[in-house]
Amino acid sequence: MTTTFYEEIGGSDTIRTIVDRFYEGVATDELLRPRDPEEDLGPAADRFALFLIQYWGGPTTYSDNRGHPRLRMRHAPFAVTPAAKERWLVHFRAGLDAADLTPEQDAQFWDYVTHAAQFMVNSLE
Template structure:
């Protein structure tokens, strides 16, 4: 049975999206502040594994880190609407770099916008 992960090109596509995203994060000071690690590499790997698993790929994320519990993991950080918008801007760049079909792009983008909105925990 084919998954969305398979349909979009698997790990290579996920890595393209996430790598482009983190290139943007690295130069976006307000957003970068949400990533306490000096090196963004571990965060990039975690997001890659999470998205791969979410879309039907390998379950490596859960094997290493347990249940995603996204809201709980992000609760210590003040996530504002501005940071959500910045996050989405860089994710948009990642999706654009992946060259998905319009239907695939819309499905992925719908999830990302929902996820980003659900992480906002501060109004300003």
């Protein structure tokens, strides 16, 4: 029986810990907060958690409810600048630091998010 990375790291509880800490930072970030039009960041946090859960081998609830992730398309209306990417990574790093991951698990997760964040940059201004 194969264990997914999702199961290895503790499943939904671990992903939710990471995402909750991430959004605590975003909520007060002057650069990132204005990009999320929802007053309550809860729905955005839930969508992000469901995406990460699915990406790492958990239930496919994200795609079942929203279809293909199409990350660049979904973020196209927002100017994702190198500065925004760096702020995003600061808050994601805090989320990973809040999780009880092994150094290897942390490195695998961090490698994915740093590449994904760079991929999302769509504006230099």
